[in-house]
Amino acid sequence: MEIKKLTNLHGELTVPGDKSISHRAVMFGSLAKGTTKITHFLEGADCLSTISCFRKMGIDIENNNGEILVHGKGLHGLSAPADILDVGNSGTTTRLISGILAGQNFVSELTGDNSIQSRPMKRIMTPLLSMGADIASMKGNNCVPLRITGHPLKAIHYDSPVASAQVKSCVLLAGMYSDGITSVTEPVLSRNHTEIMLNYFGAQVTSEGTTASIAPEPSLFAREITVPGDISSAAYFIAAGLLVPGSEILLKNVGINPTRDGLLRVCKDMGADITLLNVNMDGEPTADLLVRTSSLHGTTVGGEIIPTLIDEIPMIAVMAAFAEGTTVIKDAKELKVKESDRILVMAENLSRMGADITPTDDGMIIHGGKPLHGAEIDSYQDHRVAMSFAVAGLLCDGPLSIKGGDCVKISYPEFYEDLYRLGE
Numbered sequence: 001m002e003i004k005k006l007t008n009l010h011g012e013l014t015v016p017g018d019k020s021i022s023h024r025a026v027m028f029g030s031l032a033k034g035t036t037k038i039t040h041f042l043e044g045a046d047c048l049s050t051i052s053c054f055r056k057m058g059i060d061i062e063n064n065n066g067e068i069l070v071h072g073k074g075l076h077g078l079s080a081p082a083d084i085l086d087v088g089n090s091g092t093t094t095r096l097i098s099g100i101l102a103g104q105n106f107v108s109e110l111t112g113d114n115s116i117q118s119r120p121m122k123r124i125m126t127p128l129l130s131m132g133a134d135i136a137s138m139k140g141n142n143c144v145p146l147r148i149t150g151h152p153l154k155a156i157h158y159d160s161p162v163a164s165a166q167v168k169s170c171v172l173l174a175g176m177y178s179d180g181i182t183s184v185t186e187p188v189l190s191r192n193h194t195e196i197m198l199n200y201f202g203a204q205v206t207s208e209g210t211t212a213s214i215a216p217e218p219s220l221f222a223r224e225i226t227v228p229g230d231i232s233s234a235a236y237f238i239a240a241g242l243l244v245p246g247s248e249i250l251l252k253n254v255g256i257n258p259t260r261d262g263l264l265r266v267c268k269d270m271g272a273d274i275t276l277l278n279v280n281m282d283g284e285p286t287a288d289l290l291v292r293t294s295s296l297h298g299t300t301v302g303g304e305i306i307p308t309l310i311d312e313i314p315m316i317a318v319m320a321a322f323a324e325g326t327t328v329i330k331d332a333k334e335l336k337v338k339e340s341d342r343i344l345v346m347a348e349n350l351s352r353m354g355a356d357i358t359p360t361d362d363g364m365i366i367h368g369g370k371p372l373h374g375a376e377i378d379s380y381q382d383h384r385v386a387m388s389f390a391v392a393g394l395l396c397d398g399p400l401s402i403k404g405g406d407c408v409k410i411s412y413p414e415f416y417e418d419l420y421r422l423g424e
């Protein structure tokens, strides 16, 4: 994939629906009674994997030109899949569905692509096993393929060693099939879409600080859900709008849930000109983001903000390379266990472009402002890496190409079209 140069970016864009919220809408809609209607659903490969898994468990899911109808069958309405469930590339599908499968009255098996087969699943197996679940890694390496023999579970309190919404959600979902109140405390608050949406469907979920609790056996009822634009997808346009000279873009209806909006706070620290318009705080908060070219400087990103921008760190690393001064990213060890090792992959590729970047054990140090040249970038089939370097390619000197650039289909199938449209 060759990245075309753009002189400036102008106009309006509605980014696709939030990936985390799209997954959850299909899952919870499947477990609710009645028909859930989802608009602005993200038709990326990850969310299509979630749809395919629930179809295999007997849920009728219609896709009418992007409007999704999930004909839910209630908490105990799933049926045994005839076939192995394919989670594709999606960590969210794998970890959330495992919590649901642990409480069913049937056996299921999950598998996925090479990347997902090397991502850690012990983090969900540990709490599920302590709830009495029967879950095993079929290769004995704590990764997928997983085999789950469902049955009723014991309620637990789980002190999670990682701030992970996937772990938290897995335990809360298993808690729906348990014999009492199940709760999870995490070291730092992670995204809370599960808590918000399960309550909307009729479950009783409470949150206090970094602890979320759920009551068992909820009656979930079908809902209408409009998925906000994904701030993780908006991130590439925020960065491009800030960095490409003479740009002004309006990103419409972007989700700004405080457990997801860390990127906006970091951009502000770096000197960005971003104005929030039409802020709507009902349910999942949203706003239109007006982004204008700004001269950026380095910053330090670490601590409690990390889970609120974890998927945006590849883009922040590229922004830091074009900003003046030093940026330190720390407390972000989780980057090593995403679709690729995002610390090493960002350091390798940015170095190829001539950036001054040092990977560390839990992040990276970037001395920005050096002129960057084009290079051949390897995405390692990681969608966030590909999109971050597409933005870098607009700005560097000379041509930039991305190996495996079509992996953007995981979270943003129309990414290149949207980018080039704003540059016309």
Ligand SMILES: O=C(O)C1=C[C@@H](OP(=O)(O)O)[C@@H](O)[C@H](O)C1
Binding pocket: 019, 020, 021, 091, 092, 163, 164, 165, 166, 167, 169, 190, 191, 310, 311, 334
């Ligand atoms: O719950 C979710 O929807 C997600 C949680 C995060 O992962 P972790 O829970 O592993 O931090 C994030 O990186 C992922 O893209 C989506």
Ligand SMILES: C=C(OP(=O)(O)O)C(=O)O
Binding pocket: 046, 089, 090, 091, 092, 093, 311, 338, 339, 384, 411
């Ligand atoms: C880490 C990501 O997703 P998942 O964990 O669902 O594969 C991501 O989208 O950046």
